Amino acid sequence: MFDFQSRNRNLAAVVIMILFILTLTSISYLQKWTGPVDRGAVSAYEVEVKSGASSGQIANLLFEKKLIRHPFLFKALVRFKGVENKLRAGYYRLSTGMSIDEMIDKLVSNEVITYQVTIPEGYTVEEIGDKLSKKAGFSKKQFLTVAEELKAEFSFAEEIDVKHRKYPLEGYLFPETYSIPKGTAPENIIKLMVGQFKEKLIDKLITEVKQSKYSLDEIITIASLVEAEVKYDKERRLIAGVIHNRLNKNMLLQIDATIQYILPEHKEQILYKDLALDSPYNTYQRLGLPPGPINNPGLASIRAALNPAETDYLYYFALEDGSHKFSETYQEHLRLQNKLKY
Template sequence: MLKLKSGGVKKRLIFLLIIVILLFGGSGIYYLSSPVEEEQVKQQQVEIKAGMSSNQVAATLAEAGLIREPLLFRAAVRIRGVEHRLQSGYYDFNTAMSLNEIIDSMVMGRVFKQQFTIPEGATVESIAQRIATQTDVEAEDFLTAAERLSQDFKLLQDYDLSQRKYPLEGYLFPDTYRVVRGVSSDKLVEVMLRQFMAKLDGELWAQIEESEYKVDEIINIASLIEGEAKYDQERELIAGVIYNRLEKGMRLQLDATVQYALSERKDRILYRDLEIESPYNTYRVAGLPPGPINNPGLASIKAALNPAETDYLYYFALEDGSHKFSKSYQEHLRLQNELRYSD
């Protein structure tokens, strides 16, 4: 009987010990896998490089203060069967994320994305500067990529690009972009070119094919409209003036083209600026400039395809950015004089 009692006590003690180990082990695992800090949350950007082992990933996360125990991370990804599904890239983690939330993010590839906005009418040079301030891509790298990739852009393969300042000017579509951190300059250019092609839907392509002008000429004219128009309601009128002058063989004489030809942008074009030697100076050179002078938005592209039916041949800008239009040079001078004397 004593042996039975002794054996029963021993079994009960072993059972209780197992329960205690499980309880303490479970609570320990729960603690180690819980968020590091939920009250004073800290953001941490970490880079998971391609080819990193789970050991290296765990060490990187521990060093950033995002997990408590690297060993538990390694065990968790193995148990879940995702050890080889952790995606590389930059991640924006925080200390309020649990171990499983961090793992889920890497399995799903929820990498940190950078956002930048290119306004309508931006030039390739200004785009490069904007990108340099909002992403990890250097301005010079972007310009080099734009020059290199222009050789493979199908829409330009039939054109002489030798006189163009930047061959892809006009085709880097102005929009808001979200790209992963660490994106290459080539990838950025490709994304913007794809957006250009996507925005020119079937209806617009049909209009271009019906037009007497080639697609590059349409984009060129759209860039002139973008450079000259401040208000949407004037875009089609300005387009009408441009087409009228082209059909009559008149020089376009657009300040926006002179601005593009200058080495530095000016708040106001002076008479001496109109004499600058450049194929883009439409005060000196007849016809369209050798290429677009900026990257126009959809409104200007549509205006280039739908010019106003008008007899206007001249216009000049008012202080608020709107324009006065006229049919003859005499009327053009009269309106300017009236404005001058009214001041």
């Protein structure tokens, strides 16, 4: 008697085996076509994914760079993973040794090319622009044009009088080591630095500013003068003390660094003719603080500006090693200088 039940079981087993083989073949085929283009001689490329680019446009870009075998495979896998609207713009480093899946993951997680730049304490906006131009892909002039116009939206902006300032946010671009995505615009870099300033100015410092007789902008201006004058940490509060004492006595500050700030190029030695320059930043000619900071100070100088040393010093001059001699009277100041000459 013919066993139809046994025959059906055998047929089902054959069908299952065929489907299993087809599945394995499909997976193997798919892995081959969506896998790395070249596992051996790997070539790396820098790829710019522009803002607003569709998955199709990105697929064509990768195909043109010979990073994938066919645009359809990229688009299909993006749709299957449900990340069509999660591909991020930016500069990416992709290689022929990467699978399509790995490339998609990079674009979704925004693993863009970045560069590091360290902005030292006391750098001016112009010095920052010069340093960034060597890495950022834009010119110093482009950076300074934005810096001249930009008054970023942050809670301290209202008290900044930009009327006589060279750059509205001088003093507020916090000195730090930054990791910046390639292609970031000057405006966004400036906002990043201002954001870092806000983050570093913790509540304790804000409270001290409110308790001070000076506004935040004036404190940052004093801090920038300290930063420009000091080489050794132990002298920060002493220099700050001299500045506070002279302001309290309505004396000219007579700080060389303010003259350097208005000169077109840095000079090793300030000349007498430089002291006569007509500028609101000339503290040899104008009483009080300059109209704004003359650089971007670090936290140590900001703290010194808020907590100056309590002394009667009104004068100081620099020695060859960068340290200073301090004195209370002009006569003592001259005596110390003459003593070093002879």
